[in-house]
Amino acid sequence: MPLLKEIYERMLERGHKLTPQRWAILNIFLQNRGQHLSADEVYTQLKALYPNHGIATVYRTIDMLVDLGVLKKLEFGDGRSRFEICDPGExxxxxxxxxxxxxxxxxxxxxxxxxxxxxxxxxxxxxxxxxxxxxxxxxx
Structure with missing residues (x-):
């Protein structure tokens, strides 16, 4: 099953909607596969597309995606959490x-x-x- 469809189905199963904000944040991770993005880095990219979205939206969406198993939280010892997409095909x-x-x-x-x-x-x-x-x- 394609990754995006699987993510969408996981969200629906847990009662979440794929809002435009969530889609934009998820898309940032999909476009940056293999990178380890912090919430601040995601927010910087999101702001370029949607200047009115706040960083709280980024944190809430990232927390939801971690809970769904879509993102993996990583700590590299520098005090900043980073996240990477979990693709079952990789x-x-x-x-x-x-x-x-x-x-x-x-x-x-x-x-x-x-x-x-x-x-x-x-x-x-x-x-x-x-x-x-x-x-x-x-x-x-």
């Missing part, structure tokens, strides 16, 4: 390389811990549902 387990000097965030797609997860489940019976791995260092 690999969900990727890692983040975070430069401690310039703040650049690079996604690393190689699954480094699959065998570790299997060993944990085999030894403990614990079924891992999700994970987040961040590497901090210096980019080139």
């Amino acid at each position: 690999p969900q387990h990727h890692h983040h390389l975070i430069c401690q000097q310039c703040g650049t965030v690079i996604e690393f797609q190689e699954d480094l811990v699959h065998s570790l997860e299997a060993a944990i489940q085999r030894k403990t019976g614990f079924l891992i549902q999700d994970r987040t791995i961040k590497f901090y260092g210096l980019c080139s």
Whole structure:
């Protein structure tokens, strides 16, 4: 099922409407796939299109999209939450390389811990549902 249709159906199931404001915010994330946007960055882009929308609309919409599993909230240790779109058609387990000097965030797609997860489940019976791995260092 195409991502947009899936998102729309999730919203309807939970009693939410796809208002023009929500569509504009969702579209910003769709147009910036692979990037990790803060609420302020989304607001800056939204303001260029809709100058009358407030930042509270951005925060409420982002919270709703996180609750629906459409966005994933990320913390990179700089005091700002960032968000990325969760596309079921793309690999969900990727890692983040975070430069401690310039703040650049690079996604690393190689699954480094699959065998570790299997060993944990085999030894403990614990079924891992999700994970987040961040590497901090210096980019080139």
